[in-house]
Amino acid sequence: MHSLPWIILFAPLLAAAGITLFTLRNPARSALLSVSAVAVAFVLSVVAFLVFPAPSAPVELSGVWLAVGSLQVEFGVRLDPLSLVMLLIVTGVGGVIHVYSCGYMRGDRGTGRYFACLSFFTFSMLLVVLATNFLQLFIGWELVGLSSYLLIGFWYERESAAEACKKAFLTNRLGDVGFLLGIILVWATLGSLHFGELAAVLETTPGALGAVASLAGLLVFCGAMGKSAQFPLHVWLPDAMEGPTPVSALIHAATMVAAGVYLLCRVFFLLEATPAWPDAAPAWLDGITALGVVGWIGGVTALLAALIAVQQDDIKRILAYSTLSQLGYMMMAVGLSAPVPAMFHLATHAFFKALLFLGAGAVIVSLHHEQNIWRMGGLHARMPATAWTFLIATLALCGVPPFSGFFSKDAILAAALDPARGSGGLFLVGVAVAFLTAFYMTRLVLVTFQGTPRSAPASEAVETSPVMKWPLVVLAVPAALAGFWSIDRFLDRHFHPAAAAPASGWFEQWVAPLVHAPLAVLLSLVAVGLGFYTAYLLYRGAATDPLPAKLGLLARGMRAKFYLDELNAWCIRLTHDALARLADWIDRWIIAGVMVRGTHGTTELVGRALRLVQSGNLQTYVLVVVLGIAAVLWLALGPRP
Numbered sequence: 222m223h224s225l226p227w228i229i230l231f232a233p234l235l236a237a238a239g240i241t242l243f244t245l246r247n248p249a250r251s252a253l254l255s256v257s258a259v260a261v262a263f264v265l266s267v268v269a270f271l272v273f274p275a276p277s278a279p280v281e282l283s284g285v286w287l288a289v290g291s292l293q294v295e296f297g298v299r300l301d302p303l304s305l306v307m308l309l310i311v312t313g314v315g316g317v318i319h320v321y322s323c324g325y326m327r328g329d330r331g332t333g334r335y336f337a338c339l340s341f342f343t344f345s346m347l348l349v350v351l352a353t354n355f356l357q358l359f360i361g362w363e364l365v366g367l368s369s370y371l372l373i374g375f376w377y378e379r380e381s382a383a384e385a386c387k388k389a390f391l392t393n394r395l396g397d398v399g400f401l402l403g404i405i406l407v408w409a410t411l412g413s414l415h416f417g418e419l420a421a422v423l424e425t426t427p428g429a430l431g432a433v434a435s436l437a438g439l440l441v442f443c444g445a446m447g448k449s450a451q452f453p454l455h456v457w458l459p460d461a462m463e464g465p466t467p468v469s470a471l472i473h474a475a476t477m478v479a480a481g482v483y484l485l486c487r488v489f490f491l492l493e494a495t496p497a498w499p500d501a502a503p504a505w506l507d508g509i510t511a512l513g514v515v516g517w518i519g520g521v522t523a524l525l526a527a528l529i530a531v532q533q534d535d536i537k538r539i540l541a542y543s544t545l546s547q548l549g550y551m552m553m554a555v556g557l558s559a560p561v562p563a564m565f566h567l568a569t570h571a572f573f574k575a576l577l578f579l580g581a582g583a584v585i586v587s588l589h590h591e592q593n594i595w596r597m598g599g600l601h602a603r604m605p606a607t608a609w610t611f612l613i614a615t616l617a618l619c620g621v622p623p624f625s626g627f628f629s630k631d632a633i634l635a636a637a638l639d640p641a642r643g644s645g646g647l648f649l650v651g652v653a654v655a656f657l658t659a660f661y662m663t664r665l666v667l668v669t670f671q672g673t674p675r676s677a678p679a680s681e682a683v684e685t686s687p688v689m690k691w692p693l694v695v696l697a698v699p700a701a702l703a704g705f706w707s708i709d710r711f712l713d714r715h716f717h718p719a720a721a722a723p724a725s726g727w728f729e730q731w732v733a734p735l736v737h738a739p740l741a742v743l744l745s746l747v748a749v750g751l752g753f754y755t756a757y758l759l760y761r762g763a764a765t766d767p768l769p770a771k772l773g774l775l776a777r778g779m780r781a782k783f784y785l786d787e788l789n790a791w792c793i794r795l796t797h798d799a800l801a802r803l804a805d806w807i808d809r810w811i812i813a814g815v816m817v818r819g820t821h822g823t824t825e826l827v828g829r830a831l832r833l834v835q836s837g838n839l840q841t842y843v844l845v846v847v848l849g850i851a852a853v854l855w856l857a858l859g860p861r862p
Contacts, residue, residue: 396447516556523549659752
């Protein structure tokens, strides 16, 4: 049984290697190999979930991989409630998306390359999930970045896709620099990279990190800001929609962007260590903690992305900004010292957001790759399976009971109202985001699926093939019911192993939010209801968007993403581009001009002068010799000072 996690980890890697070496030009065999590998990984993940229950101590299988002086790094796998849940999400949701891809990518000449990259990404993500130490996790972290670069830029012949993958790669590198510095700081201070050893040290000695505790937590958070697209490193995620829609569902809804939340929950012991700053730090830093920064950056990201989503017209970009907003919810929960609600929402979000992206992909394929929602309409009658499953996912995203998102989102809002750890400001942000989520998703559903067709492709749309339709039906089940599966109770065993909650029935699960946080539930449902009603009044039967005329400058700002891309470009021109121009001037005029060409030119001039002396005239040579002898005699026999 101990070989199970190793097979889970390496099956997708073997599939990626097999496709690259043997079946790259055979789309059918490439798809079969990739789907088979992730299916095997999912089945074995279910077996591991059943065989390895959640004990007080995690199960680790590892061996020494790297030993340099006092640094000893192991390569292994770690099974605990956190990694078991993520295994099921990565392989389960990933498996459904692999099957869906068989229909979506049919006829594409790069299908073999697509499935090779998809399998490589799955391996990279599993390496992050199963890592036992910081170094192993960082390697998987970087491989996730590489594979996402390949998938975002899959259609690299399109300039927009090529630019999007570069933007994603470089933006993530900014965050990863801080992450790497954080890893080095933790190792230099505590002398270990192993999660179990670090947690044990900080549990017995919360102040072991000393004056660098807050700095170490924030540096590690930099990596999560990049991968989970938190403000101000969020700008890459909407552009990443240039990749195929199944890639958006897998990488940018269910797995890759969730890696940052998973990282913070994995090293939560580091974030909650006794906060401290170096003595030389400014006094105003004393009131700032790593968890406080995480919570407020999450809140700002959630609110900002929800506002931008209100005025987007591209169906995939609306869902992309929705993903940003929900990731902000998760980060907000981590900052509120509530990692269980954060991971709970990560799990439910993986189900309903993947379903939304796959539903959007079905619409795009049926409408001959049209993505503007104002050129759709009336699709409910023509694509009923897609419409109903999309509606289920929408209700889950908005937090409507009894759908899964209701339980996980309200757990976060309840944490914000908790007197022991909550924040009134973050709670108000969460309620505002709930209103905006209901508003822009109702707008999306009404404009896309209701009314009359607004274009010829919309009037001719038909339901997609079974290989694309049935994955939607499969994902609709957890999107609707995952709130009743006690995911939060299972995860709680990881963070509080000594206080395992007793099992409860469906009715107890249903009323639990009302019992524990009735005010949070009430205000959340009121906000959602207002969002539904407002959007219904504005967009019922609308042929064009009425909001710009009502909001004016604010609507233009939302549509332009509050000009954050332009602000980033200006900052880059002011810093990076200015340094590049300075380096170019130094290289062109100082190094190449003065040093290289100057040396060359001086040598050439001296050579030309010496060449003039060689005239070939004997009388001139005799004259020069006589003058030389006279000069020597004058120097030797002339008057002395």
